[in-house]
Amino acid sequence: MLRGVTLSLHEEGITVVVGRSGCGKTTLLRTLGGLEHIDKGEIRFPAYGKIGMVFQEPRLMPWLTVWKNITFGQFYPNQEHIHSLISTVGLTGFESAYPDQLSGGMQQRVSLARVLAYNSDFILMDEPFAALDYFTRGTMQQELIRINAMEKKGIVFVTHSIDEALLLGSQIVVLDKGLIKNTYDLKEFTYERDILTPAFISLKRRILEDLNESMHTKGDNI
């Protein structure tokens, strides 16, 4: 449950919302995506039409091929554009495959291609790489950075991994128990990032403090 969130997003950057399970980050994302209702407050987007979403599970239509799944949101897909998207997510050659023939990581990449094909102005991503193994995850993160740079679409990325937040975010929003604990601006850091450098390590420490603080002050048992 969200209890009072005021947030401004980077239009062309990656806003990462990080927090522990149950802090409300998925709810926040779903609210932004119009899948949940808000009791009080408003969401203001500049005159866009479309917001795309990538869920935690790939959520592909099992009866459709990869190609059909990617073009699911479009009436008249541009063949070349789709082909280039397929190559962007590294699935060339799998156009006629069905979801049950793909691994989890590949399915998630189809899901990513789907939202890119949809050509929204903003992309909301709910822990999209959480179910992937470490290496696939790394690849996908780099892909995301590359896509963000190329397509210039704003991204809101929810994760519970602080490392992932440090790798991806141009802005990091720490959410805890339905409230924004802190916001960090990382625009100065270019991609590719080495999160083992002192700057990032201290950043990570501060974020961990943000998350642990409320744990202590509320008198929770650890």
Add this chain to the structure above:
Amino acid sequence: MRKHLKAVVVSLIILLLWYLAGRSGIWSTYVLPRPEKVWSAFVVMLKNGTLFNHILISLTRVLIGFCIAFVLAFGIGLLAGMFPSASRYYSHLVEFFRNVPPMSLIPLLILWFGIGEKSKIIIIVLASFFPMFLNIQKGLAACDAKLLEVGDSLNFSNWQKFYRIRLPNALPDILVGMRIGLGYSWRAIIGAEMIAAASGLGYLILDSQQMSRTDKVIVGIFVIGIMGSLCNWLFSLIIRRFVRGGVNDSWN
């Protein structure tokens, strides 16, 4: 080839037992005709075309009744799937009629609709409507919300969500329902023809029994079993062709 061999061996053993029983004379040929006699009766009926006529007539009745039942089941199942809360009004009625064997309705149907084709078709419709309706309703109602949300995220209209997500998602259930419904139709027609018909496979069986031609009775039974299996097999092919990953039902 191996698995077919196993099936063939069992059939041959049964045939052999039948033949030996015939030879031994334990039962009279009235009670258990010899396989040779049944075979020659079959050949005769095949050659003079009567078998083909009976098959065609029964099949036609089944297909007509089945199609009508499907249209009804799909239309009502659609509404039921779209308005799940309405089920409270009618689910008890459905359950009630589901448990009434169509055969028991025959006297009433004859009274209301005579002994013509109408009452037979109605029996078939009654028999096959319920499994199809229940499967279609379930298939349409139980669509994974997660898939529907994908539609939401792509700004689908309600119609698009139905036509492009809910309906294809329900296809396996619909096809299973149809397959079961066809089987029920087939069983129902035989019963209906035994009581109020002058043609068809059910009539063939009854007429043969009255003529003390048990061999023809057995021919009729074999043909019925084979036709039913054929229809079922055809449906399996259709299902496999149109449904990705096959269908998980309790029949295979």
